[in-house]
Amino acid sequence: MGRRVLLLSSIVAAALAALPLLAQEGHPLSGTWHGEWHPAPGQKTSIVAYMKWDNKAIIGAINPGPRSMPLKSVTLDASLWTVHFEADGKDQAGNAVHVSADGKMEDIGSYNRTISGTWTQGGVKGDFKIRRD
Amino acid sequence: MKQYGTVLASIASLALAVAPILAHHSESAQYDEKKPVTLKGVVTRFEWNNPHVSIYIDVAASGGEPTHWLLEFPSTIELRRAGWTRELINVGDPVTFEGILARDGSKQASARTITLASGRKLAGVAKQAALPKATRMTTPRWPDGHPRFNPLPGETGYWSFPSQLALVESNVTVKMNSDGILANIADAGKVAPLQPWAKGLYEYRQKTLLRDDPMTYCLPPGGPRQFHAANGLFILEEPERKRIFFMSGGGNRNWRMVMLDGRPLPNVENETPGYFGFSTGRWDGDTLNITSTGYNERFWFSNGGLPHTESLKLTEKFSRPDFDTLKYEVTIDDAGAYTRPWNSGWTLRWVAGEIPEYFCDDNNRNPYQATK
Numbered sequence: 001m002g003r004r005v006l007l008l009s010s011i012v013a014a015a016l017a018a019l020p021l022l023a024q025e026g027h028p029l030s031g032t033w034h035g036e037w038h039p040a041p042g043q044k045t046s047i048v049a050y051m052k053w054d055n056k057a058i059i060g061a062i063n064p065g066p067r068s069m070p071l072k073s074v075t076l077d078a079s080l081w082t083v084h085f086e087a088d089g090k091d092q093a094g095n096a097v098h099v100s101a102d103g104k105m106e107d108i109g110s111y112n113r114t115i116s117g118t119w120t121q122g123g124v125k126g127d128f129k130i131r132r133d
Numbered sequence: 134m135k136q137y138g139t140v141l142a143s144i145a146s147l148a149l150a151v152a153p154i155l156a157h158h159s160e161s162a163q164y165d166e167k168k169p170v171t172l173k174g175v176v177t178r179f180e181w182n183n184p185h186v187s188i189y190i191d192v193a194a195s196g197g198e199p200t201h202w203l204l205e206f207p208s209t210i211e212l213r214r215a216g217w218t219r220e221l222i223n224v225g226d227p228v229t230f231e232g233i234l235a236r237d238g239s240k241q242a243s244a245r246t247i248t249l250a251s252g253r254k255l256a257g258v259a260k261q262a263a264l265p266k267a268t269r270m271t272t273p274r275w276p277d278g279h280p281r282f283n284p285l286p287g288e289t290g291y292w293s294f295p296s297q298l299a300l301v302e303s304n305v306t307v308k309m310n311s312d313g314i315l316a317n318i319a320d321a322g323k324v325a326p327l328q329p330w331a332k333g334l335y336e337y338r339q340k341t342l343l344r345d346d347p348m349t350y351c352l353p354p355g356g357p358r359q360f361h362a363a364n365g366l367f368i369l370e371e372p373e374r375k376r377i378f379f380m381s382g383g384g385n386r387n388w389r390m391v392m393l394d395g396r397p398l399p400n401v402e403n404e405t406p407g408y409f410g411f412s413t414g415r416w417d418g419d420t421l422n423i424t425s426t427g428y429n430e431r432f433w434f435s436n437g438g439l440p441h442t443e444s445l446k447l448t449e450k451f452s453r454p455d456f457d458t459l460k461y462e463v464t465i466d467d468a469g470a471y472t473r474p475w476n477s478g479w480t481l482r483w484v485a486g487e488i489p490e491y492f493c494d495d496n497n498r499n500p501y502q503a504t505k
Binding site: 025026027028030053055076077078079081108109110 | 329330331332333334338341344345347430431432433440441442443444468469470
């Protein structure tokens with residue numbers, strides 16, 4: 001049984017290793033990003049951001065799904081690789097909440113590029129980092 | 134033995150020849166021209182493969198274990214042009230190597246020359262094939278009068294020697310090397326009418342010496358890049374089936390099919406975007422007009438790293454004004470990456486003979502492959 005698990009793990013690992021070959025080379029913000037932000041020291045909140053370039057603007061949402069927060073505006077300064085985005089939604093209690101974030105994109109040529117910076121949600125500020133899946 | 138055991142970090146600059154032409158990736162992304170090296174060692178392994186011939190040598194260290202070096206050379210096709218044969222190098226041969234070091238500090242170097250024990254010095258850089266002598270013959274034609282792009286019955290030949298090695302908007306002059314790297318990065322905005330994000334990405338790719346080029350890890354050269362790719366291309370026409378194939382001599386011998394039977398382009402929303410998209414064509418006098426769409430975003434459609442999106446639509450015109458010349462004109466319409474449609478074009482030359490076999494995946498040792 002142990003060998004089977006090992007074999008399966010190896011196959012999964014090999015498949016994952018092959019995934020980066022499916023690179024995406026279009027707009028650098030397009031894609032699904034995973035990460036977290038830190039409302040306070042020792043606290044972390046998961047983030048999923050979905051962004052898509054529609055030839056005029058970046059559209060998408062933070063935490064797509066039942067508690068989705070549609071992106072209201074996204075700006076990219078490709079000379080400095082800085083990103084600003086804003087979204088509106090509701091928190092778990094159903095209260096309206098506004099999100100804004102300012103970050104810097106790193107490792108732009110990589111499929112798994114990152115954005116990190118400052119996340120502000122409902123008046124609470126913390127650092128964040130998201131990585132493109 | 135001691136004479137083979139010395140590693141000389143050459144102070145004098147080497148007589149650096151031009152970078153390999155039409156390579157499957159930018160040499161400068163992986164190797165540093167400013168770090169010349171001379172190595173004396175003994176061959177432990179010799180791989181006569183594409184896209185790179187590899188020679189492994191052991192360089193003896195004073196009082197210690199020998200260091201193992203991987204020496205990278207151009208393709209077998211390019212080395213043959215430079216006078217190499219497969220039998221020239223054997224395991225156990227003492228050699229002196231001159232080249233440039235890998236940027237990542239690994240024991241790897243890209244070749245400039247290699248000198249055998251006999252004293253024979255071999256060029257280790259790609260040699261451009263001599264441009265075939267013009268035949269000055271007229272355009273060959275099919276019975277229906279259309280120009281013929283493939284060889285006449287009983288003959289051989291293919292297309293190579295593109296007159297331009299990267300996409301640049303027509304009537305724009307910028308200096309760039311054979312990989313498509315600009316001599317002056319400030320010219321980036323002149324190359325094409327790029328949207329701000331696309332200009333930033335193009336500049337990033339240029340500044341990083343094209344190290345993220347998907348072709349480095351052997352993904353296909355789709356779009357106009359197929360007509361820039363190393364080792365030329367063969368055009369296979371099947372008039373009886375109303376279709377035409379463009380078959381690359383480089384990459385992984387990739388091919389693209391164009392239907393000439395009057396069918397419309399598919400609704401790409403319902404299709405899987407591809408490296409070569411979906412193409413239909415029709416003859417207009419002596420010009421074959423091809424329209425293509427349905428491209429994915431997983432490749433670079435030009436040497437030099439110009440971006441594109443899934444909105445890319447190409448309109449291409451092919452003509453053969455004389456026996457020796459294939460004229461290629463392309464209109465790039467991509468509202469996702471460019472501010473307006475724009476044009477480019479170049480010519481290719483007819484080369485007699487069979488297109489040589491070349492597979493990028495055969496012996497690719499790109500260090501970025503594992504990290505992309």
